[in-house]
Amino acid sequence: MPCINYTAKCFAQNIPHAKILSIDVSAVRRLPGVAAVLTAADIPGSKTFGIVTKNQQVLVSDKARYLGDGIVLIAAETREIAGRALRHISVSYRQLPVLSSPDEAMKPEAPSIHEGSNIFSHHKVRKGDVESGFSQADILLERRYQTQHIEHSYLEPEAVLAEPDEQGGVRITGSVQNLFSTRRSVAEVLNLDLAQVQIKQATLGGSFGGKDEASTLLCCRAALLTMATGRPVKMVNSREESMLESYKRHPYNMEYKLGAKRDGTPTAFEIRCIADGGAYASTSAFVTWRSVVQATGPYRCKNVKTDTLAVYTNNNYTGAMRGFGSPQVCFASETLMDELAEKLQMDPLTLRLKVVFRDGDVTATGQKLRHKVSLIEVLNEVAGISDFARKWGQNRNERRKAYPVKKGIGLACSYRGVSLGAEGADAAGVIVSVQTDGSLIVSSGLTDMGQGAQTAIAQIAAEVLGISLARVRFLNTNTSRVPDSGPTVASRTTIMGGSAAKSAAEKVLTAMKPVAAHLIDADNPENIVVQKNHFIDAETGRKVTFSRVADACFQRGVSLFGFGWFKSPKTTWDEETGRGDAYFTFVYGANVAEVEVDTETGKVKVSKFYAAHEVGRAINRAMVEGQIYGGVAMGLGYGLLEEFNFNQGSPTALNFDEYLLATALDVPQVECRIVENPDPVGPFGAKSIGEPANEIAAPAIINAIANATGKRIYQLPANLEQVLLGHKLAGSGARGSENFLG
Amino acid sequence: MKTIKIQLLVNNNEYEVSVSPNETLLDILRERLGLTGTKRGCEIGECGACTVVMNGEAVNSCLILAPQADGSKIMTVEGLMRNGEYHPLQQSFLNHDAVHCGFCTPGMLMSAYVLLQQKQNPTETGIKQAIAGNLCRCTGYQQIVEAIGDVGKKGETD
Numbered sequence: 001m002p003c004i005n006y007t008a009k010c011f012a013q014n015i016p017h018a019k020i021l022s023i024d025v026s027a028v029r030r031l032p033g034v035a036a037v038l039t040a041a042d043i044p045g046s047k048t049f050g051i052v053t054k055n056q057q058v059l060v061s062d063k064a065r066y067l068g069d070g071i072v073l074i075a076a077e078t079r080e081i082a083g084r085a086l087r088h089i090s091v092s093y094r095q096l097p098v099l100s101s102p103d104e105a106m107k108p109e110a111p112s113i114h115e116g117s118n119i120f121s122h123h124k125v126r127k128g129d130v131e132s133g134f135s136q137a138d139i140l141l142e143r144r145y146q147t148q149h150i151e152h153s154y155l156e157p158e159a160v161l162a163e164p165d166e167q168g169g170v171r172i173t174g175s176v177q178n179l180f181s182t183r184r185s186v187a188e189v190l191n192l193d194l195a196q197v198q199i200k201q202a203t204l205g206g207s208f209g210g211k212d213e214a215s216t217l218l219c220c221r222a223a224l225l226t227m228a229t230g231r232p233v234k235m236v237n238s239r240e241e242s243m244l245e246s247y248k249r250h251p252y253n254m255e256y257k258l259g260a261k262r263d264g265t266p267t268a269f270e271i272r273c274i275a276d277g278g279a280y281a282s283t284s285a286f287v288t289w290r291s292v293v294q295a296t297g298p299y300r301c302k303n304v305k306t307d308t309l310a311v312y313t314n315n316n317y318t319g320a321m322r323g324f325g326s327p328q329v330c331f332a333s334e335t336l337m338d339e340l341a342e343k344l345q346m347d348p349l350t351l352r353l354k355v356v357f358r359d360g361d362v363t364a365t366g367q368k369l370r371h372k373v374s375l376i377e378v379l380n381e382v383a384g385i386s387d388f389a390r391k392w393g394q395n396r397n398e399r400r401k402a403y404p405v406k407k408g409i410g411l412a413c414s415y416r417g418v419s420l421g422a423e424g425a426d427a428a429g430v431i432v433s434v435q436t437d438g439s440l441i442v443s444s445g446l447t448d449m450g451q452g453a454q455t456a457i458a459q460i461a462a463e464v465l466g467i468s469l470a471r472v473r474f475l476n477t478n479t480s481r482v483p484d485s486g487p488t489v490a491s492r493t494t495i496m497g498g499s500a501a502k503s504a505a506e507k508v509l510t511a512m513k514p515v516a517a518h519l520i521d522a523d524n525p526e527n528i529v530v531q532k533n534h535f536i537d538a539e540t541g542r543k544v545t546f547s548r549v550a551d552a553c554f555q556r557g558v559s560l561f562g563f564g565w566f567k568s569p570k571t572t573w574d575e576e577t578g579r580g581d582a583y584f585t586f587v588y589g590a591n592v593a594e595v596e597v598d599t600e601t602g603k604v605k606v607s608k609f610y611a612a613h614e615v616g617r618a619i620n621r622a623m624v625e626g627q628i629y630g631g632v633a634m635g636l637g638y639g640l641l642e643e644f645n646f647n648q649g650s651p652t653a654l655n656f657d658e659y660l661l662a663t664a665l666d667v668p669q670v671e672c673r674i675v676e677n678p679d680p681v682g683p684f685g686a687k688s689i690g691e692p693a694n695e696i697a698a699p700a701i702i703n704a705i706a707n708a709t710g711k712r713i714y715q716l717p718a719n720l721e722q723v724l725l726g727h728k729l730a731g732s733g734a735r736g737s738e739n740f741l742g
Numbered sequence: 743m744k745t746i747k748i749q750l751l752v753n754n755n756e757y758e759v760s761v762s763p764n765e766t767l768l769d770i771l772r773e774r775l776g777l778t779g780t781k782r783g784c785e786i787g788e789c790g791a792c793t794v795v796m797n798g799e800a801v802n803s804c805l806i807l808a809p810q811a812d813g814s815k816i817m818t819v820e821g822l823m824r825n826g827e828y829h830p831l832q833q834s835f836l837n838h839d840a841v842h843c844g845f846c847t848p849g850m851l852m853s854a855y856v857l858l859q860q861k862q863n864p865t866e867t868g869i870k871q872a873i874a875g876n877l878c879r880c881t882g883y884q885q886i887v888e889a890i891g892d893v894g895k896k897g898e899t900d
Binding site: 205452625655 | 789843
């Protein structure tokens with residue numbers, strides 16, 4: 001059957017919040033060239049999906065909650081017919097008040113976007129007694145911070161191909177980040193067993209947390225069209241559809257109150273963060289949980305009270321994006337710490353060196369840090385390579401004289417929990433299959449989105465078996481071939497997938513060693529080592545090639561197949577007391593930005609950047625550096641350029657003409673230092689880098705702007721008007737991208 | 743819709759294609775000629791993922807209507823390899839780990855190819871200017887700039 005290449009979606013046009021009174025698609029059904037027309041009524045199984053709360057609709061039938069909600073799905077033989085068919089759909093609505101911010105949605109008179117309160121998640125951390133902490137303070141700082149919606153901006157828009165399989169199931173190949181949660185949703189929507197739904201990962205053109213529900217939605221829809229037509233269906237989002245429909249990074253409104261002694265010691269933190277969750281639950285409950293754990297930053301303090309809330313609005317829903325609740329609180333805590341230094345007339349480095357966590361310290365959640373705490377090390381590294389202290393003092397002294405361009409240097413640091421932590425089940429599997437010629441096939445339930453997961457996992461398996469990477473083939477993930485390994489998120493791939501790969505490869509090695517011993521007359525298989533594609537008897541030096549041993553194993557009926565399963569060490573969390581051992585280990589980072597601020601235009605140029613990150617152990621240095629460079633560039637966008645704005649629930653930009661990403665000309669040279677303190681849990685000591693590399697670039701830049709100008713910025717991004725005027729320009733409406741919906 | 747016949751020389755292969763007046767060069771390359779190395783990222787000439795070489799210049803193929811390309815000499819990323827060997831730029835991208843997700847890579851290679859055709863041993867700023875129209879969300883550009891610079895230094899321009 002020929003593939004259907006053209007599909008169209010009818011969105012809730014210009015009405016972000018509406019009761020749907022009727023949907024009439026009868027005229028579309030009569031159009032020649034239309035292969036299928038589907039509404040929610042045509043969904044055989046569950047009409048909703050979601051990772052935490054299943055309240056996102058595959059197609060809406062009763063109520064539209066944001067402009068990206070789809071109402072009717074069309075499959076057609078040509079693009080023109082698909083487009084024309086949209087005009088024959090008739091939907092009648094009753095408009096509901098648009099709740100365009102958490103402030104509006106939290107008002108008592110605000111209508112419920114779903115059932116019950118619009119506040120749908122609330123986490124807390126409680127430690128000591130903040131009132132007594134504040135009473136011991138010599139200095140009090142109370143500040144409000146605001147961050148913006150961020151679009152993931154993976155360069156490849158979401159794309160999937162669904163095909164009917166021979167036994168009544170469906171096969172989907174696509175640009176999907178989390179194959180197993182997507183499979184669960186597709187199976188529920190189609191009313192099929194998990195075993196009947198196969199999702200194959202296509203090479204992903206970037207994701208950054210973004211191709212989770214956004215791709216799940218596309219997979220569910222393509223699968224529905226495939227089942228309705230019996231034909232393969234390709235669905236590819238245009239950039240405008242992608243930006244309109246997909247979730248964003250949460251904007252936060254944050255209130256921070258910090259008490260400190262004259263020597264800099266914090267005595268109490270009181271923090272309240274309100275996240276705009278948008279139209280659906282998505283992963284907000286997990287995102288805001290990471291925020292509540294990490295909100296104070298890596299600072300010793302006996303008294304902490306933190307609350308994070310997520311609130312429904314009629315904006316795009318918000319979910320996972322690289323950082324996952326940390327970039328927001330890092331911006332607040334790190335710029336607040338700089339302000340404290342200023343008030344105390346200390347330099348920001350000295351203050352941090354004095355108050356950051358050290359080995360054995362206890363975090364805000366009451367967790368004792370039992371691993372090597374590398375904060376002092378990363379701070380000293382980054383300060384050393386950037387000559388921070390001298391430049392910071394010099395810029396400050398020359399601030400008045402320099403005109404119009406003033407120079408600044410800024411510092412930020414962070415600690416970050418590795419992997420999912422107490423968010424949920426945390427385990428992953430890897431299959432290592434040695435072929436009879438000694439080559440190796442590795443497959444895993446975790447996906448490569450461009451971050452290098454396949455290389456890192458393959459390298460670990462190859463290292464254990466002593467073979468060269470060239471002989472390893474890594475298969476793209478396929479849900480029918482590997483066990484559910486949870487999501488590829490939370491910078492967990494190297495530590496979780498890598499540990500599973502190590503265990504799988506060790507199993508095969510253990511099976512192969514006795515055969516190798518026999519081939520080279522070794523007395524004791526224990527003495528055999530693997531190196532450069534050979535098994536070598538350490539006692540006699542006799543050796544045999546890996547390929548020959550593989551073949552001999554096959555001839556003797558010895559299994560060359562290894563399966564490794566790694567379950568993370570225990571973590572705990574008590575929602576009631578707001579305490580627990582949230583993560584099984586942490587990574588540490590420190591960044592320094594140098595800027596030139598043009599005080600006549602507000603233009604900020606980042607002229608140089610320095611990053612030091614502790615990663616446990618670097619499995620692949622070039623890849624770690626690549627993650628740092630990319631993380632810094634994305635953090636620069638967060639700090640200076642990017643904002644996905646809404647006007648009454650309507651996005652003001654839907655493409656890269658007005659949603660600004662950093663170009664090669666915006667990103668400075670980044671000098672990085674990788675600090676290695678191997679972690680006992682990680683494979684060969686490795687931990688993670690993907691997200692830590694992204695979370696502190698923005699505050700380092702904002703602190704550098706303050707060093708240059710003496711003025712603080714409390715709202716991201718630090719665009720021209722923020723820097724020049726100190727506030728956002730009001731109104732944004734009419735200037736947005738042309739409405740592609742026509 | 744009325745169709746127009748156009749002639750294209752793509753990667754040294756001659757093609758005659760009947761196109762609709764509203765089809766773009768990008769549509770033709772991907773959907774008619776099966777040259778899917780050229781990527782569709784934004785369709786408004788902002789991201790550069792669809793960059794190809796047209797008559798010696800780097801262009802966004804999403805902004806060229808197919809009839810405008812009639813009689814043109816086009817090179818896409820598929821045309822970079824020489825006798826089954828990677829082009830020095832491709833090899834250098836691999837050496838420098840400049841390919842992360844890979845979606846921007848074809849466009850980057852095309853912009854870099856034209857730069858090196860027009861300028862020997864370009865400066866870092868020159869390289870950054872040449873790829874300023876190619877967005878990359880993964881790499882932060884550093885490894886890409888280094889990869890191009892390395893080829894420029896060695897003078898391996900074609």
